Amino acid sequence: MTLAIVQGAGSGIAEGIAISMQATPYDYLRVARPLEQGEEVVVASNLAWRLVRDARTRFWYPRLTRHPDARILAIANALLEQRHWTMSLQALACKAAVYKSLDPEAGSLGYFDHEQIKLSYLSTTLMSVTESGSPSCGGAHPNNHFDPFTLDLLHGGYLDFSRLIKGYSHGSEVREYSPQLVRFIRKAVTSRREPRDDDDCTDMLPDFMALMFEAPGKLGFVVSRIGHARSVCLGRGVSLSFGKLKSILKPEATRYLFPLDR
Structure with a gap:
């Protein structure tokens, strides 16, 4: 899956590199912080989710809170966390660009605070999420995008x-x-x-x-x-x-x- 890329400011993380204390300690410390918790949405007694957000970047992102398989729950949340962190780093990079760019959008959140993150489907086997919006931090045009992805809650990882x-x-x-x-x-x-x-x-x-x-x-x-x-x-x-x-x-x-x- 491709991740949304802010024009003019990226996350600073090479593609395929997970954000972690071992691989990217500076960026990890910027995003590994307590999150605001939305209300839990209970689908069944063994299946639920909630939205969370970093107060600095202000967009909500889903996490699983219940699943019948604890291993699958942990795998799914690790993938959701990585996507959330990557987008947060892009937004923070645009915020920090005010010190080196004259672009009028430098110093803003690159419109990530208007990003629409929607959980469109959840069962014990599948979880579909869509990232959509028009982030921009300079460049010829915003990154208009509609990027759905589906997690495999049977085997773990992204669904093939x-x-x-x-x-x-x-x-x-x-x-x-x-x-x-x-x-x-x-x-x-x-x-x-x-x-x-x-x-x-x-x-x-x-x-x-x-x-x-x-x-x-x-x-x-x-x-x-x-x-x-x-x-x-x-x-x-x-x-x-x-x-x-x-x-x-x-x-x-x-x-x-x-x-x-x-």
């Missing part, structure tokens, strides 16, 4: 959608879709009940596409990772209930989409 969906594969940056999957997506788009309009962006699927789960039980095929000129299309797409996905699902998908009580 190829476990669930036929004809889906991806490397570190490139995603590939079989002709059958492309036809399925395009048929889903043309079968929507909503009328198409002049600003319809679904023609950009699946070339600029991300997958995300949505409550109460849907898979969204949405526009993501697109250039600034078409950023109005970010987040647009089509969502299908789990029941309408049968023709593209692998057998293992049942464990994720229809989990038994754990």
Whole structure:
């Protein structure tokens, strides 16, 4: 997954390096601090989450508070914490830029305080979160983005959608879709009940596409990772209930989409 990057000010952390006392002690000490705690949202007796935030950067980010597997809970929260910390460092870098930049946005939080972080789906097996907004700390234009990611709460780590969906594969940056999957997506788009309009962006699927789960039980095929000129299309797409996905699902998908009580 790509992380949102503030134009003109980055986190200062090389890609692939975890923020820790061992690897990045200065940055770790800047962000490893007590957080404001939002109200716990209880999904089930063994599943819950809450929003937390650094009072300095002012945007909320989710954490799991309950899960039937303590190991999975710890793995998920470590990934969420890293993403939260990275964004906080970017915001703080823009704040500190006031000492070396004449850009009018230097000294601000780079609009990270307007970032929208949404938990769109949570079960004992899947957690989908979306980072979206328009951070900027100088440069030609803001980083308009809509970046969903899904955590695998069965195995730990980020979800590999190829476990669930036929004809889906991806490397570190490139995603590939079989002709059958492309036809399925395009048929889903043309079968929507909503009328198409002049600003319809679904023609950009699946070339600029991300997958995300949505409550109460849907898979969204949405526009993501697109250039600034078409950023109005970010987040647009089509969502299908789990029941309408049968023709593209692998057998293992049942464990994720229809989990038994754990």
